[in-house]
Amino acid sequence: MAVSQLVGAKIHRREDPRLITGHGHYIDDFTRQGAAYVAFVRSPHAHARIKSIDITDASKAPGVAGVYTARDFKGQLAGTHPAAPAFVAEKKYIPERFPIAEKEVCYQGEIVAAVLADTKGQAADGANLIQVDYEELPAVMDLEKALKDGGPKVHDGAADNVSWDLTFTGPDVTDAAFKEADVVVKQRILQNRLAPVPMEPRGVLAEYETYDKKLTIWMSSQSPHFIRLFVSGAMGLKESQVRVISPDVGGGFGSKISPYPEDYLVPALSRLAERPVKWIETRTESIQNATHGRGQYYDVEVAAKTDGTLLGLRVTQFLDVGAYCGTFSAFQACACLMAGGAYKWKGISARTIGILTNRVPTDPYRGAGRPEATHLVERMVDLVAGELKMDPVEIRRKNFIQPQDFPFTQNFGLVVDSGDYEKALDVAVKLAGYDDLRKKQADLRKQGKYLGIGLSTWIELCGFGPSAATAPATGGIALVESAQVRVTPTGSVIVYTGTHSHGQGHETTFSQLAADQLGVPYESIELRHGDTSEGTAFGYGTYGSRSLAVGGVAISKAVGKVIDKGKKLAAHMLEAAEEDVVYEHGSFHVKGSPDKAKAFGEVAFASYGMSLPEGMEQGLEAVAYFDPPNLVWPFGTHIAVVEVDAETGSAKLEKYIAVDDCGNIINPMIVDGQIHGGIAQAIGQALYEEVVYDEDTGQLKTGTMIDYMVPSAGEIPPMSLDHTVTPSPTNDLGVKGIGEAGTIAASAAVINAICDALSPLGIKHVDMPATPDRLWHMMKGTSK
Amino acid sequence: MAPAERRLEGIRSMKHKVATTVNGRRHEHEVEPRLLLVHHLRDNLGLTGTHIGCDTSQCGACTILVDGKAVKSCTMFAVQAEGKSLTTIEGMAKDGELHPIQQAFWDEHGLQCGYCTPGFIMAAAYLLAQNPNPTEDEIRKGLEGNLCRCTGYVNIVKAVQTAAKTMSTAPARKTTVAAGGN
Numbered sequence: 025m026a027v028s029q030l031v032g033a034k035i036h037r038r039e040d041p042r043l044i045t046g047h048g049h050y051i052d053d054f055t056r057q058g059a060a061y062v063a064f065v066r067s068p069h070a071h072a073r074i075k076s077i078d079i080t081d082a083s084k085a086p087g088v089a090g091v092y093t094a095r096d097f098k099g100q101l102a103g104t105h106p107a108a109p110a111f112v113a114e115k116k117y118i119p120e121r122f123p124i125a126e127k128e129v130c131y132q133g134e135i136v137a138a139v140l141a142d143t144k145g146q147a148a149d150g151a152n153l154i155q156v157d158y159e160e161l162p163a164v165m166d167l168e169k170a171l172k173d174g175g176p177k178v179h180d181g182a183a184d185n186v187s188w189d190l191t192f193t194g195p196d197v198t199d200a201a202f203k204e205a206d207v208v209v210k211q212r213i214l215q216n217r218l219a220p221v222p223m224e225p226r227g228v229l230a231e232y233e234t235y236d237k238k239l240t241i242w243m244s245s246q247s248p249h250f251i252r253l254f255v256s257g258a259m260g261l262k263e264s265q266v267r268v269i270s271p272d273v274g275g276g277f278g279s280k281i282s283p284y285p286e287d288y289l290v291p292a293l294s295r296l297a298e299r300p301v302k303w304i305e306t307r308t309e310s311i312q313n314a315t316h317g318r319g320q321y322y323d324v325e326v327a328a329k330t331d332g333t334l335l336g337l338r339v340t341q342f343l344d345v346g347a348y349c350g351t352f353s354a355f356q357a358c359a360c361l362m363a364g365g366a367y368k369w370k371g372i373s374a375r376t377i378g379i380l381t382n383r384v385p386t387d388p389y390r391g392a393g394r395p396e397a398t399h400l401v402e403r404m405v406d407l408v409a410g411e412l413k414m415d416p417v418e419i420r421r422k423n424f425i426q427p428q429d430f431p432f433t434q435n436f437g438l439v440v441d442s443g444d445y446e447k448a449l450d451v452a453v454k455l456a457g458y459d460d461l462r463k464k465q466a467d468l469r470k471q472g473k474y475l476g477i478g479l480s481t482w483i484e485l486c487g488f489g490p491s492a493a494t495a496p497a498t499g500g501i502a503l504v505e506s507a508q509v510r511v512t513p514t515g516s517v518i519v520y521t522g523t524h525s526h527g528q529g530h531e532t533t534f535s536q537l538a539a540d541q542l543g544v545p546y547e548s549i550e551l552r553h554g555d556t557s558e559g560t561a562f563g564y565g566t567y568g569s570r571s572l573a574v575g576g577v578a579i580s581k582a583v584g585k586v587i588d589k590g591k592k593l594a595a596h597m598l599e600a601a602e603e604d605v606v607y608e609h610g611s612f613h614v615k616g617s618p619d620k621a622k623a624f625g626e627v628a629f630a631s632y633g634m635s636l637p638e639g640m641e642q643g644l645e646a647v648a649y650f651d652p653p654n655l656v657w658p659f660g661t662h663i664a665v666v667e668v669d670a671e672t673g674s675a676k677l678e679k680y681i682a683v684d685d686c687g688n689i690i691n692p693m694i695v696d697g698q699i700h701g702g703i704a705q706a707i708g709q710a711l712y713e714e715v716v717y718d719e720d721t722g723q724l725k726t727g728t729m730i731d732y733m734v735p736s737a738g739e740i741p742p743m744s745l746d747h748t749v750t751p752s753p754t755n756d757l758g759v760k761g762i763g764e765a766g767t768i769a770a771s772a773a774v775i776n777a778i779c780d781a782l783s784p785l786g787i788k789h790v791d792m793p794a795t796p797d798r799l800w801h802m803m804k805g806t807s808k
Numbered sequence: 809m810a811p812a813e814r815r816l817e818g819i820r821s822m823k824h825k826v827a828t829t830v831n832g833r834r835h836e837h838e839v840e841p842r843l844l845l846v847h848h849l850r851d852n853l854g855l856t857g858t859h860i861g862c863d864t865s866q867c868g869a870c871t872i873l874v875d876g877k878a879v880k881s882c883t884m885f886a887v888q889a890e891g892k893s894l895t896t897i898e899g900m901a902k903d904g905e906l907h908p909i910q911q912a913f914w915d916e917h918g919l920q921c922g923y924c925t926p927g928f929i930m931a932a933a934y935l936l937a938q939n940p941n942p943t944e945d946e947i948r949k950g951l952e953g954n955l956c957r958c959t960g961y962v963n964i965v966k967a968v969q970t971a972a973k974t975m976s977t978a979p980a981r982k983t984t985v986a987a988g989g990n
Binding site for chain 2 (some may be wrong): 225277
């Protein structure tokens with residue numbers, strides 16, 4: 025990298041002036057002349073046969089321009105919902121899914137009709153007039169019951185309600201370890217089903233131009249290019265006929281990656297009705313229909329020696345797929361591959377089972393598989409420590425993969441690129457004042473108070489690619505990243521990235537990166553993203569903490585190509601040999617003669633002129649794709665301090681310490697912000713949030729923010745952050761991802777703290793969410 | 809259409825006049841009685857900085873000032889704003905100069921996706937008018953009616969603390985925020 029002035033500095037975000045003054049452009053801020061609004065009629069039942077749909081009254085309602093049911097879309101949309109084959113080879117059943125149900129509905133909220141009207145209110149009024157006659161069918165809600173023979177089925181085609189069943193490694197792999205064991209600890213661990221709840225719900229505005237046969241879609245998406253790919257295919261259009269624009273997006277957290285039924289239906293309605301069509305999701309529609317996260321349980325066994333040496337781990341993941349297979353649902357099975365955490369194991373046995381139910385599909389939610397892995401291994405390590413009366417810090421130290429072991433090939437063959445786990449642990453223990461906390465805990469216990477200290481020494485794999493790992497998992501398209509750098513004749517620079525920013529601050533971070541490498545003023549850089557008609561042919565979007573570690577590196581490569589061409593041209597202008605020209609501080613000069621120089625702007629201008637070297641084309645721009653050779657592996661230590669109220673069972677976070685290592689840092693302010701938010705989301709999972717359906721009828725009981733508790737400033741504690749820096753050897757920038765780290769780390773720290781607090785009562789394990797109700801019952805011995 | 813439906817339709821289509829002063833400018837519109845104030849601001853006045861996040865008055869993204877008091881604009885019908893003076897996020901910056909709370913959100917990285925931010929800034933404006941030197945605990949309690957999914961609130965709290973400091977030393981601004989009362 026060139027001279028660093030901006031990289032590593034707290035640069036104010038350039039996206040903020042528009043956002044703090046109310047001038048952002050979110051999807052609901054867009055409209056088109058003559059647009060119609062659509063309201064969807066959704067199934068009130070978890071599982072039912074559609075006997076008839078009466079649209080008579082709705083069709084005659086004021087302002088209603090059209091009522092559409094499944095058969096109207098038959099010639100408009102083809103194919104089924106895309107589901108990445110991912111890791112699932114042994115057994116696979118992916119139910120057919122059309123964006124609108126025709127004969128059967130399989131979860132509450134599935135679309136059965138669409139009403140188009142001149143205004144939002146008229147569309148909603150019209151939708152209320154539609155009469156659907158349903159024959160209710162038994163709902164499959166319980167994962168264990170779903171697996172039993174002879175019970176109700178989610179789909180006729182899935183005789184056993186199993187979407188996948190894959191054994192990564194059989195029990196034999198851990199037989200020797202378990203034979204050697206002095207102690208074996210078993211635990212079932214629940215992962216509560218969560219609603220992502222980005223503050224901005226989804227929305228789609230589509231305009232099909234009948235005579236040009238061009239489609240423009242404005243929508244709230246993390247991956248506009250993938251939406252173009254899927255929607256164009258389903259509508260029988262060429263990708264080149266479709267433009268997807270994802271403007272300012274009010275948070276995603278994984279729920280805006282995969283395509284949704286509305287993403288197909290709204291454009292199809294525009295083509296049918298020959299006018300622009302707009303749909304904005306209500307919050308209830310969002311909690312009911314946007315993909316959920318987690319929704320799993322794990323059966324886990326650990327074998328260990330009396331000195332605390334971890335030997336073997338056996339994991340079975342039971343994952344609630346929902347009614348249909350989410351596009352990247354099977355990715356969540358990576359929890360099995362990451363179950364070993366930061367420790368050395370002789371063997372790990374792992375199996376994942378994806379089970380169909382009559383709930384909305386699950387798909388990646390911030391962390392996707394990796395929070396589950398951290399939670400289970402960190403819980404199990406604490407359970408072993410408890411069994412052996414060891415300090416949780418000591419058992420971790422004893423079993424860590426050591427700095428000299430990297431690159432470390434873990435049990436499933438994944439190569440952990442770098443790490444220094446003990447260093448992060450040391451910093452965190454010191455920051456927390458761990459020894460004093462233990463003394464305080466002992467004192468409080470004498471007073472009948474329950475203070476607990478919980479650790480999470482988490483690791484993560486992120487930054488997807490590499491192509492070899494991801495192309496087979498997606499069905500062909502490798503998750504690499506693209507960038508384009510265009511230099512205008514006057515020397516200003518437009519950088520296009522194939523990633524998408526929805527709160528991560530790419531406009532700032534990536535501009536810092538490009539400005540530093542080019543040695544030009546930060547203000548000369550314009551960063552653009554989110555429009556498939558701009559920049560490179562394909563972008564891969566933002567998820568899995570990949571934007572900097574893959575997309576940022578692609579930008580750096582494209583900038584490098586621009587500098588290379590600039591050097592050739594400057595050499596020609598300076599009448600010097602190309603190898604004698606160096607580029608520093610925004611200027612090309614002859615080695616040893618800093619006066620013999622051409623500024624970047626002069627070279628840019630000359631590149632559009634006539635005196636070019638033989639064979640050189642005009643212009644100064646470059647495209648680069650980066651296919652990372654490996655994933656990147658952030659890590660850290662989080663420590664939560666919790667007091668559980670003896671009277672009410674309420675768990676209050678007293679202190680939260682996070683020491684994270686994401687390699688080199690471009691903008692520390694943004695990195696800390698990502699960690700804060702990630703931790704808050706995991707605290708939400710640990711203490712407050714759960715999507716609850718009625719277990720008999722499949723009715724969603726948490727369909728509003730009244731019932732689904734997103735924590736407020738009153739629930740989230742202050743946080744103390746620090747960092748260690750272990751640059752990644754996987755890319756030239758030495759960077760790793762940080763978007764998901766907080767969420768991956770924190771639920772384990774919080775729950776470990778609660779279990780530690782309640783250990784005098786003989787409580788060893790607490791499931792999430794650890795609500796006052798649940799804890800109170802456990803403390804009174806009335807279980808829950 | 810059933811008679812009840814027809815009656816309802818009659819009520820819906822009956823338009824009412826509503827005159828408001830928004831960010832210092834007077835507006836007059838004819839609106840349906842069921843129109844929420846937030847929709848009036850967004851759809852009729854084109855003030856799209858006020859966002860909608862929940863439909864059930866939990867999230868606070870639509871918070872504005874009504875006669876100086878913080879109100880979730882989804883909890884009022886447009887007709888209830890008759891004769892009132894409203895301030896939305898678009899009315900906070902004056903003459904190209906950010907309001908100290910806006911500046912503090914920028915300085916302290918008090919926002920990420922930015923969707924909840926206008927609501928937080930308006931709620932903070934009211935909070936600081938009521939209590940110019942709030943403790944951290946008072947800030948957290950004072951902002952419980954607003955939800956953010958990105959920041960974990962750490963930097964929002966910091967932004968409000970910073971704004972409080974700036975505003976206690978800077979000359980008073982024109983934005984009318986009700987002090988005292990509740």
